[in-house]
Amino acid sequence: MNENLTVLVTGADGFIGSHLTEALVRRGYKVRAFVCYNSFNSWGWLDHCADDVKGKFEVVAGDIRDPHGVRAAMQGCDAVFHLAALIAIPFSYHSPDTYVDTNIKGTLNILQAAREIGVSKVVHTSTSEVYGTAQFVPINESHPLQGQSPYSASKIGADQIAYSFFTSFNLPVVTVRPFNTYGPRQSARAVIPTIITQIANGATKIDLGSTSPTRDFSYVDDTVGGFISAMESDNGIGEAVNLGTNFEISIRDTAALIAKQMGVEIQIESTIERSRPEKSEVERLWADNSKAKELFGWSPTLGGIEGLSQGLEKTITWFRDPGNLFLYKADKYNI
Structure with missing residues (x-):
């Protein structure tokens, strides 16, 4: 074209x-x-x-x-x-x-x-x-x-x-x-920015919804x-x-990987407010x-656990920039 x-x-x-x-x-x-x-x-x-x-x-x-x-x-x-x-x-x-x-x-x-x-x-x-x-x-x-x-x-x-x-x-x-x-600029309504922004603002107790579902992150x-x-x-x-x-990974394991990369130990608290209705939760996604x-002729350049780790590193670096982190209300639940 x-x-x-x-x-x-x-x-x-x-x-x-x-x-x-x-x-x-x-x-x-x-x-x-x-x-x-x-x-x-x-x-x-x-x-x-x-x-x-x-x-x-x-x-x-x-x-x-x-x-x-x-x-x-x-x-x-x-x-x-x-x-x-x-x-x-x-x-x-x-x-x-x-x-x-x-x-x-x-x-x-x-x-x-x-x-x-x-x-x-x-x-x-x-x-x-x-x-x-x-x-x-x-x-x-x-x-x-x-x-x-x-x-x-x-x-x-x-x-x-x-x-x-x-x-x-x-x-x-x-x-x-x-x-x-x-990646950079993603809404805090998504799980990865939710985890990163809470940790970047000093939290060690991380509020999430259900942590057992798996996702295929690109x-x-x-x-x-x-x-x-x-x-x-x-x-x-x-x-x-x-x-x-x-490649699939659970939300819990994703949070643990992010915490490790950010050099902190976290405690995850699953709240009802952040959880989907039981029949509405999508338990497993793997592409x-x-x-x-x-x-x-397309395939991802960042695949598997190694690729996810590299992508998270780039994403964490972006969110840790004070000018970017300022744009997010990490203490609020974004529906």
Whole structure:
């Protein structure tokens, strides 16, 4: 795919979206970053982007739920990375209606505009949460979908809408399904930043939810590489493709690894407030990433326990910077 293309990145102000925006600029793409409109004129994490990409991308503020604004933002773009979504699982218990509007209707708005404008590729973002608790491992793309939370259900709906636009209108859409991405800038709603920020602020008693579930953690640079590989490949149209490391580790063992790297001994306290409802907890996630390698030539650079340790070291270093740590409210539970 021509790297001089103009690409739209929705959710560019978020964790993965900001890293993706930076990576695309560095690869020579003309990037239009779609950020959530707000009265503070904040571009989210793009306000903190790397010096070598500052001023080298266009920013458009809007709301993914507004079809007219989405269409206007997409005008003149050749391809789209659609990352904008509500992702916090606890908040989806509190406000499920907003997840339907943002994740399903927002995706529909992207697909409708892409179809009308005639873009060459839509890379749609799914999540490993659509699989629910693993019925077999490693989880491949044929695994049943289980909406164990309103968030998961909304993403299943978005994925199916995307697939329907491929089958009904031949829209060139590929769905990438990241497992648990971590790294600098991640929200404190996620478990790894929750652990790191509590320790970095001096805590030795760490408040978490359930610690027995396992996850397949991918460093953000690897996830971004998967997105770009999906865009640049001619393969995968109409398909869903996992992005993961093919390695699982429990939350408890992850916390112990982080504590060891940060040089402290911790005591974990599992609180009801931070725990999912019993039937909603996803107990096991472990990615089969062979399809991504076969179709896109993608595989993670930081895999296994060694790769996780390297990625955590980079993440801890970033969070320990006082200027970064200041941005987080480690003493509050973020739903």
